Amino acid sequence: MKIKTKLILNMVIGAVAIWSIVITSIFSMNFIKGKLSYLTQKSTPYQMRTVEFQKELQSAITDLIKVNSARDLKEFETFKAEAEKSLLSFKASQQSLEEMSDSKLGAEEELSGIASELFIAANERIASEKSAAEAAAKIAQQMKESSVRLKELDKRIRLLQTGRNKNFAAALKDTGDYSSKLRNVEELRNLIKDLQLIFVTVQNAQKTTAVLIAKGKVNSVLDRIDKNSFRNQNPAIANDTKLVSGKLTELIKLQSAALSAKDDAEAKNKVIEAGKELSEKLNGLNLALDQEAILASEKVGLETQKQGSSFGQSTAANTILLDNSELVALGLMVEGQTNRLFTLNAAADIDKLDPEIKGLFTRISSARIA
Amino acid sequence: MIVIVHKSNPIAKLNKEQLTGIFTGKYSNWKEVGGSDAPILIVWGGLTQGTNSMFVKNIMDGAKPTTEVIGVSTAEDIRQNVSVNPEAIGFGPQAILNDTVRSPETPEVARSITLITKGAPSAKVQKLIDFIKSEGKNFIKE
Numbered sequence: 001m002k003i004k005t006k007l008i009l010n011m012v013i014g015a016v017a018i019w020s021i022v023i024t025s026i027f028s029m030n031f032i033k034g035k036l037s038y039l040t041q042k043s044t045p046y047q048m049r050t051v052e053f054q055k056e057l058q059s060a061i062t063d064l065i066k067v068n069s070a071r072d073l074k075e076f077e078t079f080k081a082e083a084e085k086s087l088l089s090f091k092a093s094q095q096s097l098e099e100m101s102d103s104k105l106g107a108e109e110e111l112s113g114i115a116s117e118l119f120i121a122a123n124e125r126i127a128s129e130k131s132a133a134e135a136a137a138k139i140a141q142q143m144k145e146s147s148v149r150l151k152e153l154d155k156r157i158r159l160l161q162t163g164r165n166k167n168f169a170a171a172l173k174d175t176g177d178y179s180s181k182l183r184n185v186e187e188l189r190n191l192i193k194d195l196q197l198i199f200v201t202v203q204n205a206q207k208t209t210a211v212l213i214a215k216g217k218v219n220s221v222l223d224r225i226d227k228n229s230f231r232n233q234n235p236a237i238a239n240d241t242k243l244v245s246g247k248l249t250e251l252i253k254l255q256s257a258a259l260s261a262k263d264d265a266e267a268k269n270k271v272i273e274a275g276k277e278l279s280e281k282l283n284g285l286n287l288a289l290d291q292e293a294i295l296a297s298e299k300v301g302l303e304t305q306k307q308g309s310s311f312g313q314s315t316a317a318n319t320i321l322l323d324n325s326e327l328v329a330l331g332l333m334v335e336g337q338t339n340r341l342f343t344l345n346a347a348a349d350i351d352k353l354d355p356e357i358k359g360l361f362t363r364i365s366s367a368r369i370a
Numbered sequence: 371m372i373v374i375v376h377k378s379n380p381i382a383k384l385n386k387e388q389l390t391g392i393f394t395g396k397y398s399n400w401k402e403v404g405g406s407d408a409p410i411l412i413v414w415g416g417l418t419q420g421t422n423s424m425f426v427k428n429i430m431d432g433a434k435p436t437t438e439v440i441g442v443s444t445a446e447d448i449r450q451n452v453s454v455n456p457e458a459i460g461f462g463p464q465a466i467l468n469d470t471v472r473s474p475e476t477p478e479v480a481r482s483i484t485l486i487t488k489g490a491p492s493a494k495v496q497k498l499i500d501f502i503k504s505e506g507k508n509f510i511k512e
Contacts, residue, residue, distance in 0.1 A: 223454040
């Protein structure tokens with residue numbers, strides 16, 4: 001072997017040895033560095049930072065949960081400020097830990113992103129709830145005012161209806177009174193006509209039996225005249241009927257006497273004279289009763305018309321009362337359904353209620369038109 | 371069926387012959403049948419035909435009634451006319467009698483009560499029929 005070759009070989013071996021040392025050194029250094037890093041992480045300050053970091057994280061999460069549970073805007077703002085403060089502390093804690101561990105954790109960025117989304121969602125929820133509460137309060141107030149107005153209207157219409165009913169009842173009574181009067185006048189008129197007929201029968205009687213029968217009929221008619229309430233309430237008519245009754249009884253006696261004493265001219269003349277007088281009285285009484293019947297008939301006609309008008313008004317008042325009662329009932333139903341609307345949780349339930357409320361408003365429109 | 375006279379009429383009893391005499395016009399004064407000296411005034415109901423025919427058949431043995439009467443319409447009219455005429459006499463259904471008239475003793479004339487239903491009686495009608503056949507019999511003179 002040549003010296004040159006030996007030198008080259010030595011150089012190669014030397015180089016290999018050097019490189020082996022270098023490589024081994026690098027690996028060793030890295031191994032030591034790893035061990036040192038592990039030891040650093042396991043050291044007390046690092047552990048303390050880690051615990052602190054975890055505490056800050058928990059605090060931030062707790063504050064964020066509080067933000068989510070805020071009931072109004074004021075609470076939201078307060079809780080949000082607290083959460084933001086917690087997030088800053090958490091950020092600082094993370095930075096401190098990162099510096100110590102020389103590594104990027106990224107937890108704060110992620111949590112901040114979540115927090116931002118939470119702030120927006122919570123804010124929208126509170127704003128929505130506030131609007132709903134305001135709407136509910138406004139509707140409740142309006143419904144309350146409407147109910148009060150409807151009840152007041154109902155009260156006034158009831159008074160109106162009561163008044164109209166009283167008028168109708170009075171008109172009905174008046175009509176009944178006048179109808180009764182007319183009926184009594186007509187009855188009396190018929191009885192007087194019966195007397196007129198009997199009077200003619202007596203005047204023309206040829207037998208005592210006929211006079212006797214006529215007398216019996218007169219007694220029956222006079223009994224009915226005595227019971228006639230129009231006659232009893234009208235002194236002039238009562239006096240006239242009494243007079244006619246007396247004259248007719250006298251005529252019957254005279255005719256009986258005339259029939260018993262045949263061919264007695266004087267007796268017959270007495271019958272004729274009594275008959276003339278009675279005829280005049282009966283005609284006068286008939287005329288008076290005709291007048292009374294016309295007046296009573298006119299009065300009945302007027303009262304019937306008045307009664308019809310009162311009945312119409314009473315019916316109208318009743319109809320209005322019924323419609324208004326329906327409005328009151330529908331108003332209360334809308335109030336109930338509206339209140340229900342703000343207690344529902346699911347949108348589907350609200351959708352179900354929507355047609356019911358719309359149906360109520362349709363009925364209210366119909367009732368208002370009526 | 372019942373015969374009625376004025377409350378002041380003292381007649382206590384009338385038999386078939388007397389009633390027939392009165393309603394045919396044979397007797398025209400109450401004294402002829404044991405009453406006071408006063409003409410007899412007959413009241414005859416035009417609308418009580420059932421009672422009239424029964425009276426003529428059972429009391430008058432079919433004799434023709436007189437036409438010299440106070441002709442009235444209903445049983446109530448008969449009672450009203452008798453009540454205001456001391457000489458009057460009339461007859462009618464049992465219900466005609468009240469305190470405005472009186473009824474002398476006369477032969478009894480009654481007619482059967484016939485109940486006819488259209489188809490099977492309803493529950494209420496059956497109840498009435500049952501009553502007539504049971505407790506109601508106490509109120510019916512047979």
